[in-house]
Amino acid sequence: MARFILSFLFFAFVFYPSQAQIEGPIRISENQRFFQNKDGTPFFWLADTAWELFHRTTKEEAKYYLETRANQGFNVVQAVALAELDGLNTPNSYGNKPFLSLEPFLMNESYWEYVDDIVDLAKENGIHIALLPTWGDKLYKNSWGVGPEIFNENTAYEFGKWIGKRYADRKNLIWVLGGDRNPREGTKDAHIWNRMAEGILEEQKNDNPILITFHPQPNTPAGSSTWFHSENWLDFNMHQTGHCPNQATYRMITHDYDLKPVKPTLDGEPLYEEHPNCFNAKELGYSNPDDIRRIMYWNVFAGAAGQTYGCHAVWQMYTLDRSPINGPLKPWHISLDLPMANQVKHLKNLMLSMPYLSRIPDFNLVMDEQEDDEHFVIATRDQDWTYMMLYFPTGKAVSIDFSSFSGTLSAKWFDPRTGVSFDYTGAPISNEISLIEPPSRGKGNDWVLVVKNP
Template sequence: MFRILFTLCLCLLMTTVAAQKLRVSDNQRYLVTEDGEPFFWMADTAWELFHRCDMKEAKMYLNKRSEQGFNVIQAVALAELDGLHSPNPYGQTPLNNDDPASPNPKYFEHVDKVIKMADSLGMYIALLPTWGDKLFKNSWGVGPEVFNVENAREFGKWIGKRYKEQDNIIWIIGGDRNPREGTDDVAVWNAMAEGIAEVAGGYENTLMSYHPQPRKLGGSSTWFHEQPWLDFNMHQTGHCANQGTYKHIRHDYELSPAKPVLDGEPLYEEHPNCFNAKELGYSDPADIRRIMYWNVFAGGFGQSYGCHNVWQMYSLEREGINGPLRPWPVALDLPMANQVKHLKNLMLSRPFLSRIPLQGIVQEQQEENDDYVIATGDRSGSYMMIYFPTGKTTAVDLSSLRGNALESNWYDPRTGVHFPGPDLSKKILNISPPSSGKGQDWVLVIDDQGMNFSPPGSSE
């Protein structure tokens, strides 16, 4: 009897929660699970995960990020940092003789295990088949440049077939490159995406996007918005603190046909601002929070996070890229890595699939600087959220809210704590957050009292 009970308990402990396959929502704005539940993309950037981490390190990393509320990990098969010639911890390189038509299965056995480990935690892998320097180096990256239209399709078919049964794979084509005019770059990326879709069940059974470099407005949409393989648009808004990233999200949100959009590479935590640490220092949590809330409130279906020490899996034994400040295992606990869950929790605390940008409620001309106040809410008017990046007093018009009896709460993006907000007996009024200045950002959550919503997190 004891042996039976022990075996039963062991089986329960070993039970895993596999990730459900994701799809685009019916309104073409968000992602949902197979069951139709809203999915808020909260990604960490671990470009070198497969290349530089052994299984013990990968397990530690994935468990930590899962505990912190991340649900997507962005990683690369043919990695950025000399990924074709520098072997993984088990002495394997990904291609035989640098030939995309001849992948090395031994290298991908490790990739397989990490993907399955993520799946057991209910986490998704946003998998880049290759970093962009394997198509063209563009003054950084060591390549070698190995892809053309023909072998890109073959490699796409090979890797697509290998992972077609993994429901936790999201395909990200490109790898930090904008296609060059007068070249075959667009054709190469199309061929790779089409090769994946061909063997993985067609466009309806694959979820794909494209990872570009920073541009003035459009990201992936610039070249691929009309492609049937591109399910959602992705931006890289870059590594400078003082930029209106919401304009990039807004640009793609307004495109037709509608497709979900997000920022897949914002300013990383502890990254040199504009790659110039000597004069501009490193990023701080206030800058990163502002970018994330701006993007989501502008219409993003989620948000990616990155840490400069973690994406490259920096250690003291390795040469760092652009001045990392500490080894990656230590950097896993930097402030923003523990604050991103508050954004996800807040957005999922209200009807998510009917959420729209509500920038028209701000009743004053705003300069495009760090004070920029931004709003989102339910299409039917059951709730509204207003983000104040620096606590600036701002005039707002609440007449689009449905109810006459409104309840407000202040939500702290640093802690997830909420407490009662101002009286809203008037529909047009000046809102003053609890504090102001850099790092004093707040969200005002306003609800129709009849809907029985409550902000996430503990209350005071």
């Protein structure tokens, strides 16, 4: 009854999301650093993690979710076809499992038609689906995986071909292999993922090339690039920086940014909103927006091609009649409107407000000695020195080198909490080293200084 009422309430809502037109899959920019649309305009990856979207929603719920996220500025949703939470044995909301038989694979068309419908609904809302063919425990389990393990070199290839062919025509798709599992050393794990990618690519259409990446576990220095950077199928790298608040995540992005061949990189799973810090709510509490903002701005200013957001209740589509995973604080439909879900669009809008495809990180502009702690100030600029952005996580004053600019400089403060900008009123900024002091200081008082030649 509870689920019926919830579905009815969702169906009754009327939303008017922005209808961003999707003409084709996103592509890699000419400099290999970023993404762009088919027409060449920049595409800033702003994703939400909804791993259980296909498994734990009705169509009315999925529609409500996608329309809400579209209105909040998201343009990518990461979701899993063979879901994490017992996705092979527990049916979806309509009583369907993905397979009628596992030996041999016999697909349940009713299940996959629902996946089709949600991918199409996403496109109607201007959202790309970053589709994981499977969660990683279907290849090998760990402490929280329930399997069963169904993939080997042959079945991974066969499934890759099947799912690759089914979605080869989709204009709003991105492939994400992996699923929170790292290939184990001394095993064939990496080769099995290679075989799945091979199957997908064999069904790829030349006029509709769909990008592919790999979603790893955290606590690796290099994420997907650890195993697959040199593989031709890996179009861009992905990290999972994990669910602890105080990590120098920009160092992970920098690792990939410096690799050859050049490929885009991004954080595909950061600290989730309302997630127990380091999985230890009793001693460390739950995540808060300023920690999440810091991670996101650090990553993007370090050169990431975008950023993924996540909410702990939303990824698992938690409701009161479901067993909670790691202590979500409220049902998912309420958690859709948390602070960071509405603030993260300001990051996307800020980055796209300036020349984007020529943007580079610059760790040499901050002149003061810095520790890898929550106060770390980070800078990005374009190659032609027409603008610079500086992110101050806690409002700490630092000395900045403006000497490479030519001409008169103008500056504005940008508030990451509201997206509001206002004129810089401190000591005049000249073409030399200047001490910059943000409008306020302390935890939660993060600011961006935008400096440009007028």
